Amino acid sequence: MDSNGVDEQEMKLVQGAAGYVLEDVPHLSDYILDLPTYPNLLQSNPAYSVVRQYFVDEDDTVPQKIVVHKDSPRGTHFRRAGPRQKVYFKPADVRACIVTCGGLCPGLNTVIREIVCGLHYMYGVTEVLGVNCGFSGFYSKNTVTLTPKDVSDIHKRGGTMLGTSRGGHDTSKIVDNIQDREINQVYIIGGDGTQKGASAIYKVS
Structure with missing residues (x-):
């Protein structure tokens, strides 16, 4: 443990x-x-x-x-x-979300853009949500809909269009919110600490 x-x-x-x-x-x-x-x-x-x-x-x-x-x-x-x-999924059944956490680094907006466009154009996925302000955005219910049009030029800007945050989070609340929203694909972008948080979410879910 x-x-x-x-x-x-x-x-x-x-x-x-x-x-x-x-x-x-x-x-x-x-x-x-x-x-x-x-x-x-x-x-x-x-x-x-x-x-x-x-x-x-x-x-x-x-x-x-x-x-x-x-x-x-x-x-x-x-x-x-x-x-x-x-x-292992039907595009029509996918409800995905993207979240950025931790400190800023170059390329975050590019990663967001490529996930949205890849899901849409390559796999036919039409429901993608962006979670604002890091992990806490899951239970603050701060989300935006992301389409290829929404992210068309974000790779030209620094930072992350979704915002980010550092520090702890309530893993159980995150998992509950993912389930309540019927999200079945979660893309978590960040460094070592963020990936530890992602691992904790995976284990609890």
Whole structure:
């Protein structure tokens, strides 16, 4: 149990031949039995036809160490990121939200813009909310609707259009608000402290 009273999750390790170890990440299928899949819409979108060459196989992994001795174990690997041929959501069912937390850094608005435009143009998602002023915005009910038009030129401006905040937050209130709003995709943008907060939200939810 960590300092927030949240049970630490055991790391998922997958053992393979010749000393291969995969430090895996949690997946929806770990919690939802018989999880349905759907074809990735990028496969039928002419504008993204080149993506078909770069779909990532489910068994693709990336080694922790680039240089190893020929007789040494294969070592630790991590799941490779990238587009899959199958997705685990229907665009019409997605209600996403984006939040920025912690200190400011270059590129926050660019990340917001790319998430909104990527969800809309690449995956057909039309419901995206922006949470104002960091984690506390979840239970302050400060949200804005985000469309490609709303974020069209924000990458030219500094800071974050959503605002941000530092400090603690009420994890249970955040989870309750996510559930009340029927949000099923949460994009949390920030540094180390923000990702610790994201991990706490994941564990409580």
